[in-house]
Amino acid sequence: MAEPLLKLLLPDASTITRARRVLHWKALSIVAAFATGYAGVIFGHGVALKLAAGVLFVHAATAMATGIMHDANHGSFSRSKRVNSIVSYSADWLGASSHLWRQQHNVAHHHYTNIQGLDRDLEQDPFARLAPDQAWKPWHRFQYLYMWPLYGFLQVKWFLFGDINSMMRQTPEFRRAVLPKMIAGKVVHAAWALVLPMMFHTWLSVVLTYLVCSLVVGAALAVIFQVAHCVDKAEFMHEGVKLTGDAMVAHQLATTVDVASRSWVMRAYCWWLMGGLDHQVEHHLAPRVPHTAYRMMSKRVRTIAAANDIQYRVHASMAAAVASHARWLKMMGRKPVQS
Ligand SMILES: [Zn+2]
Numbered sequence: 001m002a003e004p005l006l007k008l009l010l011p012d013a014s015t016i017t018r019a020r021r022v023l024h025w026k027a028l029s030i031v032a033a034f035a036t037g038y039a040g041v042i043f044g045h046g047v048a049l050k051l052a053a054g055v056l057f058v059h060a061a062t063a064m065a066t067g068i069m070h071d072a073n074h075g076s077f078s079r080s081k082r083v084n085s086i087v088s089y090s091a092d093w094l095g096a097s098s099h100l101w102r103q104q105h106n107v108a109h110h111h112y113t114n115i116q117g118l119d120r121d122l123e124q125d126p127f128a129r130l131a132p133d134q135a136w137k138p139w140h141r142f143q144y145l146y147m148w149p150l151y152g153f154l155q156v157k158w159f160l161f162g163d164i165n166s167m168m169r170q171t172p173e174f175r176r177a178v179l180p181k182m183i184a185g186k187v188v189h190a191a192w193a194l195v196l197p198m199m200f201h202t203w204l205s206v207v208l209t210y211l212v213c214s215l216v217v218g219a220a221l222a223v224i225f226q227v228a229h230c231v232d233k234a235e236f237m238h239e240g241v242k243l244t245g246d247a248m249v250a251h252q253l254a255t256t257v258d259v260a261s262r263s264w265v266m267r268a269y270c271w272w273l274m275g276g277l278d279h280q281v282e283h284h285l286a287p288r289v290p291h292t293a294y295r296m297m298s299k300r301v302r303t304i305a306a307a308n309d310i311q312y313r314v315h316a317s318m319a320a321a322v323a324s325h326a327r328w329l330k331m332m333g334r335k336p337v338q339s
Contacts, residue, residue: 005249008304009285011293019293023077026272026292027068034060041209042197054209058216059273065094065221066275067291073102074287092185095159095193095214099178100166110287114229114255115237121225129332131236136336144329151222152215159189159214220273227321228280232328233257233313250310252284257313258298259321270318271295281312 011019037060040053071077072087091098104120112118116133124130128147129140163182167175197206228234235254243251259278261267270278276291277283282298283291305312315321 005246005304005308006285009249009297009301011286011289011297011300015293015296016289019290019296020078022292023067023071023290027077029272030060030063030067033057034064036060038192042200054213058213058220061094061213061217062220062224063273063275064090065217066224066273066277068275069094069098069101070275070277071291073098074106076288076290089185092181093189093192095155095186095189097158097163097167097178097182097185099181100163104166106287110284111243113252113284114234115239115241117239119229121229128329130230130328132332132336133236133238134332138335140333141335143333144326147329148219151226152219154218154222155214156211156218159186223322223325224274224277227259227315227318227325228256228277230328231257231315231321231324232331233315233324246308249285253281253305253310253312256281256284257315257321257324258282259315259318262317266318278318281314 033056037053037055037057041050041057044050044053068077068087069090072084073091075081075084077084077087088098088102091101108118108120114122114131116122116131122130122134124147125134126137127150128143129136163186167179167182170178193210194206197209201209234257237251237255241247241251258281259270261270261278267278276294279291279294279298282289282294282301285301286297289297302312315324
């Protein structure tokens with residue numbers, strides 16, 4: 001009997017150990033950049049210095065979400081469950097409940113990728129129509145224009161409404177167990193992001209700075225995740241498709257798209273900022289493997305996909321990826337022809 005495809009695709013144990021070591025050094029660099037940027041925004045003198053600190057801070061906050069929080073919540077940050085569990089609270093630090101993130105991202109999105117009605121990442125009701133089966137509204141005609149600024153509100157939405165809305169849909173047992181942790185996380189986020197800076201600056205300047213930073217981080221995160229799935233290069237599926245064994249590998253390769261970078265500078269920048277999510281195909285095939293192993297895994301994925309007649313999908317560059325998402329928004333915004 002032929003070996004299951006997934007087994008052939010996964011990196012060996014020593015590659016994973018090496019990748020994890022790199023991930024830990026990378027995480028330290030992200031935390032250092034975050035602390036430096038944060039201190040610079042609050043205590044820096046002069047507009048130029050504050051602006052530079054702000055740029056560093058939004059980069060570090062985005063990298064913390066993609067390169068630390070995302071890995072830890074998948075259980076790939078460490079071999080230790082305990083360490084993953086502690087580090088996963090970086091989601092709460094950034095304003096979103098880690099418990100709800102795991103439910104929506106690890107289960108609803110990863111298992112049911114681009115399956116309409118099950119992948120909750122496709123639900124942007126009433127603002128956007130992201131999949132062919134979703135209901136069309138007249139304002140969707142303009143979604144290719146207005147969704148870009150709306151993406152910026154992703155982080156604020158998580159912090160203020162999204163988690164609370166998700167919590168309402170949970171069972172009473174889940175609510176009893178998770179609600180106090182969710183509230184504690186929001187308090188900690190508000191303490192470092194709003195209350196502490198207000199001790200040194202006016203409340204208005206703190207709120208405005210918070211909004212600008214979260215708009216930039218929210219837009220960056222939304223685009224990083226959208227270009228992998230909501231694009232005209234990916235397939236959209238219906239409930240009932242087979243999601244086990246080699247069929248699951250084929251499903252992830254049909255619904256997920258990587259992003260290539262032409263220069264090594266851009267590759268290094270994407271690697272640090274995007275937590276390896278320019279390799280979303282590899283991430284969807286092996287979410288429990290640290291993202292620092294994806295580049296090594298990529299060659300093997302391409303070879304095995306080609307040998308099995310499965311299309312490996314990749315955007316030629318980040319600009320091509322953004323253009324592909326824009327085309328998809330435009331296509332989904334057209335009024336569907338009634339059959
Ligand atoms: Zn993931």
